[in-house]
Amino acid sequence: MMENKEKELLDFDHNHLWHPYSALGKEENLFPVKSAKGVYLELFNGDLLLDGMASWWSVIHGYNHPILNAALKRQVDSMSHVMFGGLTHEPAVELGRKLVELLPDGLDKLFYADSGSVAVEVAMKMAIQYWYCKGRPEKSRFAALKKAYHGDTWHAMSVCDPVTGMHSIFSETLPEQIFIPEPPMGFDVEIDSGYVDGVRQIICENHDSLAAFIVEPIVQGAGGMRVYNPAYLNILQGLCKEYDLLFICDEIATGFGRTGKMFAVNHAGVVPDIICLGKGLTGGYMTMGCVATNENIATTLNEKDPGVFMHGPTFMANPLACAVSAASLDILSKYEIEPMIAEIQHGLSVGFSPLKIITCVQDVRTMGAIGVIEMRDQVDIPEIQKRMVKEGIWLRPFGKLIYVMPAFIISQDALKFLTGKIVKVICEFYHEK
Numbered sequence: 001m002m003e004n005k006e007k008e009l010l011d012f013d014h015n016h017l018w019h020p021y022s023a024l025g026k027e028e029n030l031f032p033v034k035s036a037k038g039v040y041l042e043l044f045n046g047d048l049l050l051d052g053m054a055s056w057w058s059v060i061h062g063y064n065h066p067i068l069n070a071a072l073k074r075q076v077d078s079m080s081h082v083m084f085g086g087l088t089h090e091p092a093v094e095l096g097r098k099l100v101e102l103l104p105d106g107l108d109k110l111f112y113a114d115s116g117s118v119a120v121e122v123a124m125k126m127a128i129q130y131w132y133c134k135g136r137p138e139k140s141r142f143a144a145l146k147k148a149y150h151g152d153t154w155h156a157m158s159v160c161d162p163v164t165g166m167h168s169i170f171s172e173t174l175p176e177q178i179f180i181p182e183p184p185m186g187f188d189v190e191i192d193s194g195y196v197d198g199v200r201q202i203i204c205e206n207h208d209s210l211a212a213f214i215v216e217p218i219v220q221g222a223g224g225m226r227v228y229n230p231a232y233l234n235i236l237q238g239l240c241k242e243y244d245l246l247f248i249c250d251e252i253a254t255g256f257g258r259t260g261k262m263f264a265v266n267h268a269g270v271v272p273d274i275i276c277l278g279k280g281l282t283g284g285y286m287t288m289g290c291v292a293t294n295e296n297i298a299t300t301l302n303e304k305d306p307g308v309f310m311h312g313p314t315f316m317a318n319p320l321a322c323a324v325s326a327a328s329l330d331i332l333s334k335y336e337i338e339p340m341i342a343e344i345q346h347g348l349s350v351g352f353s354p355l356k357i358i359t360c361v362q363d364v365r366t367m368g369a370i371g372v373i374e375m376r377d378q379v380d381i382p383e384i385q386k387r388m389v390k391e392g393i394w395l396r397p398f399g400k401l402i403y404v405m406p407a408f409i410i411s412q413d414a415l416k417f418l419t420g421k422i423v424k425v426i427c428e429f430y431h432e433k
């Protein structure tokens with residue numbers, strides 16, 4: 001019975017459904033999930049997989065959390081959705097209160113968006129409309145870092161790394177942005193003044209046409225899982241101030257504790273002009289993004305014709321998403337976030353330490369609840385993934401990277417299991433070659 005059901009799902013899926021970054025019908029490995037709880041995925045065949053991905057950074061409290069479930073069920077029974085045009089509601093205000101309290105000082109004007117990518121679009125529109133209102137409409141391009149990832153919609157894509165972001169396919173129609181070399185890798189490395197001079201030069205040459213500089217603070221995620229010194233944030237923000245650029249921090253991946261502080265900008269004490277949130281915002285229950293900015297930008301947007309900020313999604317401030325996000329922030333505020341994440345980082349670095357002497361491994365790095373193994377060569381993803389699933393763990397490597405970002409509630413025993421199995425699979429695979 002179950003086997004038939006599984007086959008039915010896979011057959012339909014294979015013929016009709018795209019998956020992220022996939023060729024329709026060509027996905028080699030596809031694992032039907034029946035349910036998920038805590039840090040485990042239950043497959044249709046009954047196998048339990050220890051999840052190392054938290055569904056791409058987002059399920060920070062684990063799956064099927066009783067408090068989040070209850071918040072959603074309560075909200076369903078009162079209202080699942082009402083338009084936000086001309087109406088407001090408690091979940092939106094409750095969530096807003098909590099976000100304003102949590103966010104760096106001054107970032108207290110909020111725009112709820114549909115997803116991370118849309119939050120980036122909204123932030124970019126805000127920056128352009130800001131300069132339009134200031135009488136400088138020519139400031140309409142963006143500086144972005146190489147190796148960046150900011151999402152898959154049009155303008156978000158335009159500020160992703162031009163190589164890994166696949167600009168070649170869309171180059172005829174993508175807006176052309178200014179790319180700044182990525183900061184040198186390493187949380188603790190000394191500041192490279194030559195690098196800073198290079199950045200200053202590029203900004204100096206282009207500032208007249210630049211609305212903003214957008215960065216992922218401290219950790220560049222999907223563009224390469226690179227970690228850099230927080231002091232670069234202070235430096236980049238300084239350059240933005242000097243040359244009249246807004247500074248946008250995309251905390252969609254890093255926000256809500258992932259790097260060991262509530263927000264990655266907290267490592268540098270930086271307060272950007274605009275911050276983008278997503279992923280972990282809802283505890284990974286559903287899609288939602290948020291853009292936060294300051295009083296100056298908010299009031300400037302009102303100043304000039306049309307006198308309104310020109311964006312308004314149908315499902316803006318969806319009450320279900322707001323309610324579950326508010327509940328997620330409540331749970332988060334009860335964690336001792338710094339020691340909690342430090343313990344995960346310690347478990348990851350101890351667990352991965354045997355890999356440092358393996359020649360197929362280029363680099364092992366951890367930052368908060370993120371662990372990255374960079375291989376010398378492209379990972380044989382279908383084969384590695386098959387072996388990981390066989391060992392009872394769920395990962396999704398890409399390029400040369402095998403990486404984990406588990407739910408914050410993962411136990412030390414589960415971390416040991418996860419890292420141990422990763423080390424085992426890499427060693428066995430490498431040994432056979």
Ligand SMILES: *Cc1c(COP(=O)(O)O)cnc(C)c1O
Pocket residue numbers: 115116117118120149150151152216221222250251252253278279
């Ligand atoms: C995932 C991600 C996005 C895009 O978010 P979606 O919800 O997938 O649209 C944008 N920026 C960063 C840094 C991300 O990690």
